[in-house]
Amino acid sequence: MHTNNHYPQDQDFREALGGRYRTATIWQGLFLSALLIAIISLTALIYNVVDGAFGYVAFDYKKDPAEFTSTPLTELTQDELITILKDNLSSGAYKKLENEKPMQKRSQAELYTLFLERLVQLDTKETWSMTNSLMNSEKIKAEVAEKYPTANLEFRSWLTPQFLVTPMSSKAEFAGVRTAVLGSLWLVGIAILFSLPIGTGAAIYLQEYAPKNWFTGIIQTNINNLAGVPSIVYGMLGLAVFVRVMEPFTSGSMFGVTDSNGRTVLSAGLTMGILVLPLIIINAQEAIKAVPDSLRQAAYGVGATRWQAVWYHVLPNALPGILTGSILALSRALGETAPLIVVGASTFISLDPQGPFSKFTALPIQIYQWTTRAQSEFHAIAASAIVVLLVLLLTLNATAVLLRNRFQRRW
Amino acid sequence: MKEETLNLKTLETQSFRQFDLKKKRRTGESIIQTLLFLAGILSIFVTIAIVYELGKEAMLFFNDPDVTLGKFFGTTKWQPGIGQYGIWALVSATLVTSFIAILISLPLGLASAIYLSEYASFKARSILKPILEILAGIPTVVYGYFALLFITPILKSIIGEQLQVYNMLSAGIVMGIMILPLISSMSEDALSAVPRSLREAAYAMGATKVETSLQVVLPAALSGIGAALIIGISRAVGETMIVAVAAGSGPNFSFNPLDAAETMTGHIARISGGDLSYNSIDYTSLFAIALMLFLLTLVLNLISQWIVNRFRERYE
Numbered sequence: 001m002h003t004n005n006h007y008p009q010d011q012d013f014r015e016a017l018g019g020r021y022r023t024a025t026i027w028q029g030l031f032l033s034a035l036l037i038a039i040i041s042l043t044a045l046i047y048n049v050v051d052g053a054f055g056y057v058a059f060d061y062k063k064d065p066a067e068f069t070s071t072p073l074t075e076l077t078q079d080e081l082i083t084i085l086k087d088n089l090s091s092g093a094y095k096k097l098e099n100e101k102p103m104q105k106r107s108q109a110e111l112y113t114l115f116l117e118r119l120v121q122l123d124t125k126e127t128w129s130m131t132n133s134l135m136n137s138e139k140i141k142a143e144v145a146e147k148y149p150t151a152n153l154e155f156r157s158w159l160t161p162q163f164l165v166t167p168m169s170s171k172a173e174f175a176g177v178r179t180a181v182l183g184s185l186w187l188v189g190i191a192i193l194f195s196l197p198i199g200t201g202a203a204i205y206l207q208e209y210a211p212k213n214w215f216t217g218i219i220q221t222n223i224n225n226l227a228g229v230p231s232i233v234y235g236m237l238g239l240a241v242f243v244r245v246m247e248p249f250t251s252g253s254m255f256g257v258t259d260s261n262g263r264t265v266l267s268a269g270l271t272m273g274i275l276v277l278p279l280i281i282i283n284a285q286e287a288i289k290a291v292p293d294s295l296r297q298a299a300y301g302v303g304a305t306r307w308q309a310v311w312y313h314v315l316p317n318a319l320p321g322i323l324t325g326s327i328l329a330l331s332r333a334l335g336e337t338a339p340l341i342v343v344g345a346s347t348f349i350s351l352d353p354q355g356p357f358s359k360f361t362a363l364p365i366q367i368y369q370w371t372t373r374a375q376s377e378f379h380a381i382a383a384s385a386i387v388v389l390l391v392l393l394l395t396l397n398a399t400a401v402l403l404r405n406r407f408q409r410r411w
Numbered sequence: 412m413k414e415e416t417l418n419l420k421t422l423e424t425q426s427f428r429q430f431d432l433k434k435k436r437r438t439g440e441s442i443i444q445t446l447l448f449l450a451g452i453l454s455i456f457v458t459i460a461i462v463y464e465l466g467k468e469a470m471l472f473f474n475d476p477d478v479t480l481g482k483f484f485g486t487t488k489w490q491p492g493i494g495q496y497g498i499w500a501l502v503s504a505t506l507v508t509s510f511i512a513i514l515i516s517l518p519l520g521l522a523s524a525i526y527l528s529e530y531a532s533f534k535a536r537s538i539l540k541p542i543l544e545i546l547a548g549i550p551t552v553v554y555g556y557f558a559l560l561f562i563t564p565i566l567k568s569i570i571g572e573q574l575q576v577y578n579m580l581s582a583g584i585v586m587g588i589m590i591l592p593l594i595s596s597m598s599e600d601a602l603s604a605v606p607r608s609l610r611e612a613a614y615a616m617g618a619t620k621v622e623t624s625l626q627v628v629l630p631a632a633l634s635g636i637g638a639a640l641i642i643g644i645s646r647a648v649g650e651t652m653i654v655a656v657a658a659g660s661g662p663n664f665s666f667n668p669l670d671a672a673e674t675m676t677g678h679i680a681r682i683s684g685g686d687l688s689y690n691s692i693d694y695t696s697l698f699a700i701a702l703m704l705f706l707l708t709l710v711l712n713l714i715s716q717w718i719v720n721r722f723r724e725r726y727e
Contacts, residue, residue, distance in 0.1 A: 024621040028530060034522030035539055038595075041588045042546050048561040049553070201450030209447055221716065223454045228642065228712040229705060230649025232676050233461065235683070236701040240464035244689065274457055281454070307443050335550025338651035338676070342683040364552045364652075371556045371656055379560060386553050393548065 049390070052383030053159045056133040058144045059173075060151040062121035081111035088119050109162060117174045124173055125151050127376045159384035167350040168361065172370075172377035177385050179349055181392075183265060183360040186353050187340075188333045190269025191276060196326050199280030203322075206281070207288040208310050227278035235342030238271030243343060252357030263344030265353055265360035271343050272336065276329040283325020287318040320407030327400040331393050337364035363389050465705060468698030475692060483699075487664035489678075491696040500662035501700065504672035508583040508654055509647035511668060515587025516643055520594030521636065527595070528602040529624045547592035555656030558585035563657065573669055577659035580668040586653050594643045601635020602628055638718040645711035649704060651676040675700045 068084050069076065076084075082103050086094055097103065097114070106114075116122045125148050128140055133155060144153045166176025202223075210216040243262035248254045250267040291314050299309035345365040353360050363385060370382035472478060478496050486497030523543070527536055562581040567574050574580070605628050613623040629636075659671025660681050673681070679697050687694050 020619055020622070024619040027621040027625070028526075031522045031526035031530065034519040035526055037519055038523060038546060038588070038591055039542055041591075042542060044561060045549065045553070045557045048557055052560065198450045198453060201447050202453065205447035205451035209444060210451065219451060219455060221713075222458055224716060225709060225712050226454055226457060228645060228708060229461070230651070230676065230708055232649065232651045232679055233465070233701050233705045233708075236679070236698060237457075237461050237464055239683065240468065240698070241460060277457070278454065305437065305440055307440050331548065335548075335552070337550065337552040338655075338680055341655075341680050344683075364550055367552050367556065368652065368656065371552070371559060379556075382556060386556060389550065389553070393550070397548065 046390075049383050049386045051130045052380055053387055054130040054133075054157050055155070055380070056128040056137075056140055056153055057156045057377070057380075058125040058127075058148055058151045058153050060123045060125060060148060062123050063119065065120050068115075068119055076108075076112065076115070078106075078108045078111060081108065081115055084119070085111065085114060093118070113162065113166075113174055117169075117171065122171075122173055124375075124377045127380050158380040159387055163381070163384055164388065167352070168348060168366070169350065170348070172375065172381050175381055177363060177366060177388055179352060180361050180363045180366040180385070181388070182352050183345075183349075184334060184362040184364075184392075186265045186356070186358075186360065187269050187272055187362055188330050190266060190356065191272035191333045192326060192330055194270055194273030195277045195280050195329070199277050199326075200284050200322055202277075202281045203284030203288055204310060204315075207285055208306065208314065223278050223281050227282060230338075231275060231336055232338040232342060234271055234275040235339030237274065238267060238339060238343045242267035242270050250357075252355075255357075257357045260357050260359060263346070263359065264357045266356040268340055268343045268345065268360060268362075269356070271339050272333045275336065275339060276333050279329040279332060280326055283328065284318070284322045287321025287325065288314060290321060291317045320403055324400045324404045327396055327403070331396040331400075334393060334396070335364055335389065337362075337368055340365050341368070363392075461705060465698050465702040468695045469702040471690075472692065472695035472699040475695075477692075489662040491692045496696070497664070498700070498703070500664045501673060501675045501678050503664050503666060504579060504654070504658065504662075505648055505674040505676070507579045507666055507668055507672070508586060508658060508674055509644060511580065511583025512586035512590055512647040512650075513640070513643060515584055516590040516594050517640060519587070520591045520639070520643070521598050523591070524595045524598035524602055525624055525629070528599045529620065529628065543592040543595055546588070547596075549589075551589065551650060551652040552656070554585050554589050555653045558582050558653055558657035570669065575659070575669065575671045577657060577671040578669055579654075579658050579672055582654045582656075582658035583668065585657065586647055586650055589650070589653065590643045590646050593646060594639045597639035597642060598632070598636045601632040601639065604635065605631045634718050634721065638715040641711050641715040641718070645708045645715070648711075649676060649708050651680050655680045675704055 068088060069080065071080060085097075085103070089097075103111070126144075128136075133140065141153060144151055163176045164181070165178050166174065167179045169175040206216065206220065210219070242250050246267075247262035250264055250270070251257065251260045251262045252264070252266075253260075295313045295317065296309050299313045304312070340362055345361050346359045349359055349361045351358075367382050367385045367389065370378040370385065373379070473480070473483075477494055482496045483498050486495065487499045487503075488495040488497045489500035523539075527539060531539060558581045559577075562585055563574075563576065563578065566578075566581055609627055609631060610623050613627040618627070654674045654677040658677060659673055660677070661671065661673055662678060663670060663672040665672050679700055682693060682697055687697075
C-alpha cells in the first residue's frame with residue numbers, strides 16, 4: 001500500500017486528506033449524537049415519570065386521630081377500624097359503604113384508607129419528587145417543620161397495589177385507576193371486535209379478490225390516507241355520527257336503557273375501531289402478501305375454490321402476522337386520548353362500567369385530567385397512571401413480538 | 412370421419428356442459444365475496460362520512476349571517492360566542508408549534524437515519540432501532556406530561572421569567588421528539604433504497620464515507636426525505652394532546668414561542684370536552700376547524716404519497 005507510486009504523496013495532498021478525514025469524524029459524531037439525543041429524551045421521559053410517582057409528601061390531619069382512637073394508627077386492627085367507622089360515620093353513609101362492599105369483607109388497608117379519607121380527613125400540603133426527596137432529605141424536613149409545624153412527612157409510593165384497584169376519587173391520596181383501566185379495556189375490546197373482522201375482510205378482498213383497476217387503486221390510496229388523518233378528526237366524526245346521529249343505538253335507548261345519552265363507551269369504542277381500521281387493514285395486507293403464491297396454486301390445483309384456498313391455506317398462514325398487527329393497533333387505541341375527549345369521556349366516574357351503554361373514563365383521559373390539575377399530588381398520581389399505562393403497552397408489544405418470533409415462517 | 416366430429420361436438424355440448432365448474436352456482440362463495448367487498452369499500456364510506464359530517468356542520472357555521480370569509484381569514488381574534496371569528500388566532504399557534512417541532516425533528520431524524528443506514532453495524536442497528544420504535548409508541552398524552560413537568564421547568568431555568576408556564580416552545584420541542592422516529596424511519600427507508608452501485612462508485616473515486624453519504628446518497632434520496640418531511644408536518648399539525656396539555660388554553664394570536672397559545676387541535680379538545688349544545692355556534696365552529704385540519708393533512712399526505720410513488724419508480 002505504502003509503496004504505491006501512482007498515489008499522490010506530497011505534503012499538500014496529505015494535509016487535505018487529513019482534513020477530509022477530520023471532517024468525516026466530526027460528521028459521524030454529529031450523526032451519532034442525533035441518536036444519542038433520542039435515547040436521552042426517552043431516558044429523561046421515563047425517569048421523569050418514575051421520579052414523579054414516588055417521593056416525600058407532607059400531610060396533615062384535619063381532625064386529630066386521637067379523637068377517634070387511643071391505639072397508635074399503625075396498630076389498628078380490622079375490627080377496631082370497623083367499630084371506629086361505625087361509631088363516627090352517619091348511619092346513612094355507613095349503610096352506603098356497607099352496600100358497596102360489606103365491611104367485614106374489606107381488608108385492613110381498605111378500612112384504614114376509609115378511616116383516613118372520611119374521618120381524620122388527610123390533607124396533603126406539598127409533595128416532592130423522588131430525586132428531590134433523596135438528595136435534599138434534610139432540607140425538606142427542615143422546610144416542612146417550619147412551614148407546616150403540625151404536618152407529618154412520609155416517603156410515599158403513589159403507585160401501590162391499592163392504586164390499581166381503587167376507583168376514582170376527588171382526593172388524589174385516595175384515587176385509583178380501577179375505573180379508568182376497566183374503561184380502557186372495554187374501549188379496546190369494542191374497537192377490536194369491530195375492526196378486526198372488517199379489517200381482515202378488507203385486506204382479504206384487496207389482496208385476493210380485487211381486480212387491479214382504478215377503483216381498487218382508489219380504495220388503497222384512501223386507506224393510506226385514512227391512516228394519516230389526525231386522531232382528533234376521528235373524534236369529530238365519532239361525535240357527529242355515533243354520539244349524535246346513532247344516539248338511539250349507542251345510548252342503548254333502542255334496547256330499553258334509559259339513563260344515558262350517546263356519550264357511551266360503545267360510541268367511543270366504535271370511534272376507536274374506525275381509527276385503527278386502516279392500520280389493521282395495512283398490517284393484514286402485508287401478512288397476506290407474505291404468504292407465497294405456490295400455496296394458492298397448490299390449493300387451486302386440487303380443485304379448491306377461491307374462498308377455500310383463502311380460508312384453509314392463506315388465512316392460517318397469515319394469522320400470526322394479522323394478530324401481531326392487531327395487537328399493535330390495540331396498543332395505539334389504548335394510548336389514544338384526543339378522540340375520547342371529543343366523543344365525551346366523563347372525567348369523574350367512580351362506578352365500574354357495567355356494559356356497552358355505560359358512561360366511561362379511560363386511562364389516558366385520567367392522565368390528561370390529573371396532569372392539567374394545579375396541585376402537585378395530582379401530578380404524582382398522573383405519573384403513577386402513566387407507569388400503569390406504559391406497563392400495559394409494553395406487555396402488549398412484548399406479546400406481539402413474541403407472537404411474531406414464535407409463529408413467523410420464512411418461505 | 413364426419414360422424415366422429417359430430418359425436419365429439421355432441422359430447423362437448425351435452426356432457427361437458429355439466430362439468431363446466433365456472434358456470435356452477437356457488438351461493439356461499441358469492442355471499443362471502445360480497446361481504447369481503449363491503450368490508451373493502453367501508454373505508455371509502457368512512458372518508459365520505461368524514462367529509463359529509465364535517466362539511467355539513469362547517470356549512471352551518473359559514474352560513475351564519477354573522478360569519479364571513481373576510482372575518483374568518485382576515486381577523487385575529489377567535490371567540491365564536493361573542494362574534495369573533497378570526498381563525499388566525501388558532502392557526503398562528505399551530506404554525507409556531509409545528510415549525511419548532513420540524514426544526515427539532517428534521518435535522519435529528521435525518522442525522523439518525525444517515526447513521527442507521529450508512530454507519531451502524533447490524534448489531535448496533537438491532538439495538539438502536541427498537542429504541543426509536545419505543546419512542547414512537549409512547550402515547551402523546553405522556554409526552555404532554557413530559558413537556559409540562561420536565562421540559563418547561565428546564566426551559567424556565569434557562570430562559571427565565573418571560574417564559575410562561577404554558578408555552579408553545581416546550582410543546583413544540585416535545586412534539587419534535589415525538590415526530591423524530593417517524594422522520595428517521597421514513598428517511599432511512601429512502602436512504603436504503605439508493606442502489607449500492609452509487610455508493611461504490613463514490614468510494615472508487617476516493618470519496619470518504621461522509622462525502623458519499625452527504626453528496627451522493629443524500630441527494631439521491633432527497634425526494635423520499637421530502638416525503639418524510641411532509642408527513643412530519645402533517646403529524647405536527649394534527650397532534651393534539653401535547654399542545655392541549657403544555658401549550659396553553661385560550662386562543663392567542665402570537666408568534667412568540669415563549670407565549671401561551673392554543674392550536675386548532677387544542678381548541679377542539681378543550682371546547683368539545685365541556686358540555687356543548689348541538690347547533691350552537693361553538694359546536695359548528697369546531698367542525699369548521701376540523702374540516703380545515705382534515706383538508707390540510709389530506710393534501711399533505713397525498714403530496715407525500717405521490718412523491719414516494721414517483722421515487723420508487725425511478726430505481727425499479
